[in-house]
Amino acid sequence: MPIDDEKKETLLARWLSGEITPEEKALLEQDPDFDNLKGIIETTDTWAPPAYDKDAAFAKLKRRQENEKPVPQAKVRRLGWARYAVAAMLVVAFGIFVFRMQGDDPLQYETNFAQNQELDLPDGSSVDLNHASSFEFVEKGGKRLAKLSGEAFFDVEKGNTFSVETPNGTVTVLGTSFNVYARDNHLEVACYSGKVRVESQGRQAQDITKGLVAVLTANEIHVKRFGVAQGKSWDATVTRLEGVPLKRVIEEMELRFGLEIDASGVNTDRGFSGSFLHKDIETAARMVFDPMNLDYSIEGKTLTLSDKN
């Protein structure tokens, strides 16, 4: 019984991976070219790639790393610390120029799409920077100053005033944990422990405590209780959102997956409560859009939404 070419090709691939059955092998052996093929495979199985000297290659790479100095970001930061140490020694030696030197050297961090970064600050505080955010930190005149654009979760060590400046307002604390969301003209601060103060120009400042969230609106800072029980609402694997408009979810998904979501055909002011996993866009889209009764199609770097019929 002759076999067609396509079937034969599949069998050949399976023959080489060792998944072939004896019956199928018998079929292949009917092929007049099969003997040649066996000879070819027996021959290539005696071959090895050209010799490779791993140690020499690594040594060469090391030399290049030494010579080319655009050292990675984290290294630059660490050098920044070394300079701090030098500055500290200068305090002992001269006791003068210290503030200026510290002030000149803020720590800078930036995250890209689909990237989180955990930071340990020199004062012992830690910051978890969400995707597509930039962050700066400096200690100056006994105050801790941070600048944020994007989103970050803060766990602040007790100590001097710690403030986070964002393009839309400033958050000041004395040792607490809180989340700051500052993108476009939004500012949203959720407090998880301790107490923080939120200020924005032209609005009355608000102090919020554990379980409260402050949201910037057109003419005030609105304070309400937030739904998510404990802990921050996002981490490296999942984003949780509670009672937010769909457009905010869409924005988060765009930043997480680095794609564009076309929602022109649907109502994006509807509220959403739920979460999406960061695993892949298909999973996330299913988790968000299915319950919202929306259809979606993904083509290249664009996801298009439409109402389910």
Added chain:
Amino acid sequence: MSDGVCEDHVFKQVFSEQSENLRNFMYYRCGDLERSDDFVQEAFMRLWNNCAKVPFEKAKSFLFTAANNLFLNEVKHEKVKLKFRQVKRVEASNESPEFLMEEKEFKERLEKAISDLPEGQRTVFLMNRIDKKTYKEIAATLGVSQKAVEKRMSKALAALKKISKKI
């Protein structure tokens, strides 16, 4: 998070695990040893310069993508001429000088036929036969489906089977 690619020992580990695979992969693609070595060096430099942004588990795909982009960005691609080391003897009872000559000649014809395969088929075939990678591993490295790897593999075999030991 603490042991990222920026740590010297982690970087060295990645190099130790991936550099030879990457060198071979680039050799199968471009057929030029010296250039393959350069691609490897450059790809690892890029990994180093981006080490803060690349999580450990993404390092391998970063390297292969970087080397691949470097290759694609080259203006001119030379004709591929692959050579392999014979590390084992082909099993045979006959060891006459004529036989050995035939063997050598067959090896050269086979090397040329493999070099002349379309790039996708050649790379898959050699990763499987020389580097002993499974179809699944190859699919993951190239970012294509396992089905596509099988397809390329069988196409490569179909093209090679005409090469016979007898001239």
